[in-house]
Amino acid sequence: MKLLPGAATTLPSGGFSLLELLISLFILSISFMAVIPLLIASLGLNSATEMALVARSLATQKVEELAATPQSSISRLTGQGAAYVAPTEYLTATGSMTTSTDPQARYRRSWSITPVPVRDSAKCPVPLALSALVEYSIKGQTKSRSFTTIWSY
Numbered sequence: 001m002k003l004l005p006g007a008a009t010t011l012p013s014g015g016f017s018l019l020e021l022l023i024s025l026f027i028l029s030i031s032f033m034a035v036i037p038l039l040i041a042s043l044g045l046n047s048a049t050e051m052a053l054v055a056r057s058l059a060t061q062k063v064e065e066l067a068a069t070p071q072s073s074i075s076r077l078t079g080q081g082a083a084y085v086a087p088t089e090y091l092t093a094t095g096s097m098t099t100s101t102d103p104q105a106r107y108r109r110s111w112s113i114t115p116v117p118v119r120d121s122a123k124c125p126v127p128l129a130l131s132a133l134v135e136y137s138i139k140g141q142t143k144s145r146s147f148t149t150i151w152s153y
Contacts, residue, residue: 055134059147062132071153083114128151
């Protein structure tokens, strides 16, 4: 084939060369390797967030349970204006009660009922502070979530 005078001597390329493809794959793999630690860290944060959310839910659940308890039962616990601190309860991830030796026990819940002092208790019922504290361990650290409300009958 004869080339016309002034015509290009090389043929136009219709794609990428092998070297360009290898360089682009190298750059792409380096960027993926930079993202992998972020993905691993986000999985760890999701686990910690889930445990904190369950702990907060267990604390709120106990305070709501105490608020729904009849006044006569509360009065038996608190006696003559004294605070009541319950023994520690051990809970599984689903919120079921268990023992301290159970390997499924992930949460420790303690709760208390404390009378709140008022100026004139003859005019109004004594309000109570209903509190629940839930502790859990994650990555060797003990964390806690609590919930407190003031309640009056």
